[in-house]
Amino acid sequence: MIESIELEKCTGCGICDVVCPADVIHMEPQPVAVEIAGLRQTRLLPVIKFREHCITCFSCEIFCPERIVDVHPSVKNRPRPW
């Protein structure tokens, strides 16, 4: 299941969003620190929006050019027959 994305190193390329086959990561405008007080600035950055629907396929981590996505190899909620 996806754990984290190091946003301070993120270039905002959006590949993690594009390759996710479970619609977990969405690029969304997020507030960033600005040079002048009183101004608002946003950047398009990845948001882990539906973490519980992650299928642990590692695509976001594999294709991230900055190597800043961390997927944990645990799989939760797998159905069991007994």
Added chain:
Amino acid sequence: MGMDKLDGVLIDTDVLVVGAGAGGLMAALSAKRNGPPGTRVTLVDSWLIGRTGHTAFSNAWTIVALPGDDIDGILHEIVAGNDGIADQVLVRQALVDSHARVKDFEKMGMHFGRDEAGAYKRRPTRGLDLARVMYPEGGGLEFAWKLRLALERDGVQLIDRLFITGLMRGNSDRITGAVGINSRTGEFNVIKARATIVATNAITFRSGFVRDITGTGTLLAYRAGAALRNAEFSYVRPGTPKFYFEGITFAIQEGARWVNAKGESFMDEYEPEWGDQADVPRIAKAMAMENRKGNTPLYLDMSPIPEHLREYFIQSKVKWMDYFFRKLGDEAKTDMFGKTPYYALNQMTKMGIRTGADCRSDVPGLLSAGLAQAGCANHFAGFHIGLCVGNGWIAGKSAIEDIEHLPGPSLDAAEVRALHAETHAPLKAASSAESDRILRDLQAVMFAYDTGILKREDRLQAAFDRVTALAEEFKNIAAPHTHELVRLKETEAMLLAARFILGASLYRTESRLSHFREDHDVRDDANWLVWVDVAEGGNGPSFSKTPVPTPYCPVTLPRRKPSRLAAAQSVAGV
């Protein structure tokens, strides 16, 4: 939200392909390459084409018959391995075409390993003696991506993130395209097509890992009048809730064995001839029996595997699995070599659309490819993709033949408006996401070992009633946003599929392949060498039998223990 007001995009094409796994990618390629110049082919997938679906996350092993191989011998063993439930004409054609397809793949830049003498590196596969599998470097991710690039070069229109929600009939007696929504923005799309190929894979009930495949296209085809078949058969296999291990077959070839909580090797008791090398459904059945006896947890004891070969099993040529093992680190080594309990998991249904060997369904204008097509009830490692490559190519050719004889379709505005309203009906901004709650209840019913693996009439009926009640409860569920709307529609399809699976399992009163009826525990060729088909009968689903034609080989052929597979083969270098 103004959802009753029609607002969307119209796309006009000749051949529409829905679903971009091996079957859909090949169907699109085939339609484009077999069609006259200017043929418009459109491929859609609910996520990114080339990076999604079962194929992209597989190792892309595929059974290929090279010149000099015994095609009829391979056909025989596939038919025998399917306990007769195979379309012999289709399987044979897939084998005949397989070498030409590998040549196509090589022209796209895929590399298949060769030995020093220049011959393809191939290996045997579980349960088959003559068949050989090979795979492209980079596995499924490279296979699917190179196909995407080839389709782009060929001029196929690729539409990512389009989730199909309904098939259209227009003012005619045939399918005239489909409607869907962008799976992110929710934008409504209408695709007018002269032929539609459904290739949306099987239904897994979200059994976990990358097998998050929901197979909605088959249920749309059912609602459009097509019959579905093989619902009683499932891909049941051993697995652990903790990690995913594709190498069980090879581990067994190298000496691994199944043991119970008492440390006893149990497969010989259930399968005296085959033992641990029995095929996957039989291992799953034995595991379920051991559970019933109170002998769980069950383990795959890999200690007999020589030390120098063990490293092979905690790495993978499949990229995501390689990440998986690397990140598990030492935990992977201890877990894999005997510490993790295994379960018999029902991973996906074999239900597909009934077609002829030409991949045409009963509904004009509607064809099928991939695992959405009911060509086989059981697949060996390498014949999941092998069959999808084969039936994709056939479906594309058939679609081209069809459109040469058919006039262009016309849209029915009332139908489009009705499908638009139906697609968006569950969308209510103030609601909460609840389809996962129903899904968990559905999983509890369908994954229970004494429903999904060891079947009996009373338990199947109780499960059927429970699923019917869940479907009733589901009618009140709404979705607050597009993400949930897609999941809700997938769950809706699973609820329908579950009733077909349980209904067909009740209907087939014998045991065959992965379908084990405790109350009818023998294979009965006199009465059941048939496909079980389900179609809308006017008053709900109606089940019927279709005899399986046997033009090339008899199905009474006993399964043989493959001699070559029995001999341990070094995994190194393969």
